[in-house]
Amino acid sequence: MAEGARLESVYTGNRIVGSNPTLSAIWRNLVSCQEVGHTLGLDHQDTNFNNANLGTCMDYTNDPSTNQHPNQGDYDELLCIYDPAYAGQTLSTSTHSCTGTGHLDSTTTLGQTTKMPNAMTDLDFDNSGNWGRLVSESRDHGQSVYELDFGGGNKVFTFVTWTLEERGRRAHAASQLK
Numbered sequence: 001m002a003e004g005a006r007l008e009s010v011y012t013g014n015r016i017v018g019s020n021p022t023l024s025a026i027w028r029n030l031v032s033c034q035e036v037g038h039t040l041g042l043d044h045q046d047t048n049f050n051n052a053n054l055g056t057c058m059d060y061t062n063d064p065s066t067n068q069h070p071n072q073g074d075y076d077e078l079l080c081i082y083d084p085a086y087a088g089q090t091l092s093t094s095t096h097s098c099t100g101t102g103h104l105d106s107t108t109t110l111g112q113t114t115k116m117p118n119a120m121t122d123l124d125f126d127n128s129g130n131w132g133r134l135v136s137e138s139r140d141h142g143q144s145v146y147e148l149d150f151g152g153g154n155k156v157f158t159f160v161t162w163t164l165e166e167r168g169r170r171a172h173a174a175s176q177l178k
């Protein structure tokens, strides 16, 4: 993941022009598009706020109106990064250029069959006795993680969020153990 939810695009110089909950729909389009783009591996096409808009959300701007969507350069970049058919080919638009990397994972999980023990697929989670051993619990006793080990690297983890009543009961039980 690149920047996650960091909203660098809503700042103009030192001035914030929008904050998360109150961003206009247009800024939201630009920012969410840009962050998804980063997550897929796309870089900014331009980081000068004052240049003319390139028509892509991967462009810094003071006026997001025409930068709410990816442009052809961004789609080309995805081909350059991910599509082996474009290995060595250069794709260019007026705003962007890239050369295909021929990226191909050396391994794939496609077609992999799961070899879970049958018992793993037939668990009754309503019964806490089937969750296995407690492996962690939050300090306030609100969340617990249980592990049921079937051997051979096959494990079932159960994540539990307790009711307030049960938290109190668990906190009390823990204090009795000290």
Ligand SMILES: [Zn+2]
Residues within 6 Å of the ligand: 003, 008, 009, 034, 038, 044
């Ligand atoms: Zn960015």
